[in-house]
Structures are given as C-alpha cells and as structure tokens.
Amino acid sequence: MNFKLSTLLATSLLTCASGVTLASESSVTLSGSAALTSDYRFRGITQNQNDAALQAGFNFAHTSGLYAGVWGSNVNFGTADPHLELDPYLGYSTELSSFASKPVLDVGVSYYNYPSASDLNWAEFYAKLTFGSLITADDSLLTSINYANDYLGDLAKGDQWYFNATYSIPFGAGFGGVAGLGYTTTSDYDFDGKGSDDYLDWKVGVNYAIPMFDGLTAELAAVGTDIDTDDMSDVAKRGVDAGAVFTLTKSF
Template identity: 45%
Template sequence: MNYFRRVAVMALLTLPCAAQAQSAGGTEAPETSPPVSVSGSAAIASDYLFRGVSQTDRELAVQGGITVAHDSGLYIGLWGSNLAGWGTFGGANMELDLIGGYKAQLSDSATLDVGLTWYLYPGGADETDFAEPYVKLTGTTGPATLTAGVAYAPKQQAIGKWYDDGAAAAAGLYDHPGAKDDNLYLWGDAAVALAGTPVTAKAHIGHSWGQDGLGPNATAVAPTGEYWDWSLGADATWRNLTFNVSYIDTDISSREAGYLRPSFSKGQDGTGNIAGGTVLVSLTAAF
C-alpha cells in the first residue's frame, strides 16, 4: 500500500512539470481557427449613392450587412439600405441584396472574386428584382490596394426600356411593355494607407452601359444609357469604426437627364440633379 501511495505522490508532483512542458510548445496541439467565419457592419450615411446616383432622394441612409465565409473561399452575404425618391423601385422603401460568390487566392498579393448580386426590393412591384454577376481582381503592393471589376446583368425585365421618357412613366402609359435589357458596369478602385496614420486615401472610377429610358417602375440602372461616375475620399479608422468623407460625381448633366424627369429628380418634382457632385459622409461599425 505504501508503494502505491508513493507512486501517486510522484505522479501528482510530475503533473505541473508536464503541463509546463506542453505550454512551452513541447507536445501541445496548435490552435486551429474554425472553417466558417461571420462578419458584418452597420452604417449611417448622408446619402445612398449607387454608381453616383442618389437612391435616398439626397437624404440620410441607414445600412447594414452580414457575410458568412468558408475557408474554402465560398461566401454568402446579405446587405440592405432604405430608399426614397428615384430609388423606390415600384413602391419599395428598402433595397435588400443577396450576395454569393467565391474568392480564390491567386498569390500572396492577388485575389480573384467571382460572384452574383441579386437586388431585391421588398414591397415593390413584381418586376423590380434583378440579378448581376460580377468578377473582381484585387492586388496589393506596399501600402496600395488596387481593384478592377466588371459586373454584367443579362437581359431582364427589371432593367428593360418600358418607357421612352418620364412623362409616359408619370402617366403610366407603357411604350414597350415587357421589354428586357442588359447592363454592363466596369470599375476600378484604389486605396493607399498613409504611413503612421489611421487614414486611407481612396479613389474610384466606373462606367455604365445600359438602356437609355426607364424600366417598368420608372427607374434604370444606367439612367442615360451610358455614363461615368467617380469619387475621391478618405477613411479614418479607430478600432472597429470607420469614418469616411468622399466627393462623388457623374457626367450626367441636367440637360441629359431632362427626358427622365420628373422621376430623375429630388422629390420627383422635375427639378434638381440627383446625379450631380455631392459630398458623402458616413460612419461604419464593423463586427
């Protein structure tokens, strides 16, 4: 009996030493990250600009999104914003985007992202929703990150030319009921982190090609058929908060947008250019 007691005491005395050896990296298994990650954000912005065009009638926007990603590169996401004025696609006061895709790490500094965005407008007319596949190539060099992208929405009723002008749309008289059209968008983004500061300078340029009229609910992805949009701005980050100030503009003049009125105007009263230059301010919290 004394023998077994001595063995038990020796074992107890040995345990702390074994534990210290494992914590020092001897035989302890390395920690592994879970294969699925969840991230999201919530933001408040002075406007919601989609490719340079206001979707909230130059008023406040509250936005949020969530993404679930697998370490294989597959991901799905959900993003939403309130709408007003031109952006209210057939009576909807909300945009809800369903996003799915795959990210492939081409190298330590290059990523290819292939996916699809399904734009939904809950509470709007039946023909409002449309799908848009996209491809993005992102590369980093030093403090700079560069992205080139293409998004192509194949022919769909939601982006077809049902009206030739805003007057017909206001009267509810279809010029081409049931028409389908497509839309192409090419863009480039650049971001440069300023050394020693929490600030990142950002720039964007994009070009849209689509139908030069109005869709079934007096809206269009490329309102004047084709146009440029661009922006210059900066992010300032503190912990999980990002404050952004940007100047955003398009080359859509009031004269070019004239045939789209009254829909294409602030308050849809036929005056003001909702695609003119504006300063956008936003605050985003990531989680």
C-alpha cells in the first residue's frame, strides 16, 4: 500500500494539533533538534554531493507511546531538483517490561518527501528494538528492520529491505562512541552499475557533549559502503566511499 503525502501530512498535523491541546495537561511533550553536518549520508550514501547540510526536526510524543513529527534537510542529487527533503512520520513506542532486559519497541512509518520532485517520494515502515546497559551503564544497542514497497518512488518502484544494528557507549567526561552496520537489499535497483541490488554500509565515530552549551553535541565519524566503485566517476565514488563526517547537533 502506498501512502499519499497529503493523507500522512494531514494526520501528522491533526496529531500535532491535538498535542498542543493536550500539552497543557502534561500528556504531550515537544522535542526537536537542529544540526549542521559536513555531509548528509543516508545509509552510507551522500545525499548532497558531499557538501554540507543544514537539518532540523521536531517531534510530539504522547504518554501513551504515540508520536508524530517531521524532519528536514537540504539535498543535492546532482540534478536540478530536488533541493529539499521533508520527512513526516508517525509511530508508537513502548517498553517491553515483561522481558528482563526491558527493551524498547518502536514501530511506525516515515514518508521520504521531496517537494519539488514528488516522483521520488516513497513511504517506509520500520520496527526498532533498543536494548540498554548491555556491557556498561548507559550504553545501548539499536536494531532495526525497515521495509518499503515503492523504494525511491518512480526511480526504482521496487521493494527494499534495510537491516541495521548500532551500538553506542559513553566513555566518560562527556565523550562517547558509536558503531553501526547496515544492509540494504532491493528487488530492482542497481547500486553500482553492474547489477548489484544490495550493499553494506557502516559507521564508526566519537562524540562529545559540549558542557557549556546544554544539548549541544559534536560528532566525528567515518562513514562508508562496500559498493563497487570501479568505472564510477570521481564524484560518484566520493558519494559512496569511506569519508569523514563532522556534525554539530543542538537538541531541545
């Protein structure tokens, strides 16, 4: 089933409008973030020709576990359009208290929306499990499964599965580390120009919570993929090869 952008946006707006009313009763919380990154990498692949990106988002969360929000970034696919990505989402999160480890289950749907190139729009369902304090206090392991039946819209029009595991650990004194591994497989999309319909992506980085600015975090990470870059142009190679990405994020 394909989700229409207008339906999803309308639902998000209604949810958020209800949240404003309920916020006075302390049942809804609003959170958000703004970030400046040296390269917007989505599952290891640059979304803006390895240039910097400005990103922001907000989220309304209800005490029931329901949440809705939107996230956006500038993009550049090397064509005239699009220049903006705006992704509304809806979901539900709950702690599985019957398990000893008390993992958090998070399920929902995101809509990857490009206002000036709607033929690229596509919806994706996701299910995530987050486990805490596995090795040390305050560490976490996020595992996720994502599925889309209209991957990349009219560009691919195929099924896509994405599997990911990301581990985060605090080092102390505001420092932390992160390592992630993802796998993408599609029914009909060629990632390297040689017929490959799957690839691995990875990330290894360190971050630092800047103490003089509440909610401000700096991260330096190496990000890349195993996509075969033989016969690719230099620009295309840089978009999938390993590269350093620096990001400043302010959460509120």
